[in-house]
Amino acid sequence: MKFFLTVYICSSIAGNCFTHDTYPKPQDSYYDCVRNGLSESYDILYQGEFKKEDVVKLRMYPRFACEEVIVPLPKPKEQPDDEPSDTKISYISHL
Numbered sequence: 448m449k450f451f452l453t454v455y456i457c458s459s460i461a462g463n464c465f466t467h468d469t470y471p472k473p474q475d476s477y478y479d480c481v482r483n484g485l486s487e488s489y490d491i492l493y494q495g496e497f498k499k500e501d502v503v504k505l506r507m508y509p510r511f512a513c514e515e516v517i518v519p520l521p522k523p524k525e526q527p528d529d530e531p532s533d534t535k536i537s538y539i540s541h542l
Contacts, residue, residue: 450475451513455512456507456510458508488509488511
């Protein structure tokens, strides 16, 4: 199962959230997604370009989401038929 991680930086004063264009990012598992969501949201808010005053003034906070991605199974390769399809249909109708 795969997941997409999206980290948002929100402002409770402005009432909105934004994200960087590098998101969503694929993750191999839910565990990895949560771990990376915590780590990346911390890095963005506290190790990034935001000043302490901006965080306080705008009441900024991080939020992240881990959305499950359903990856379809590979389509099976078609086997060539040895028997014409008319024969299969007539055999089934006689059953």
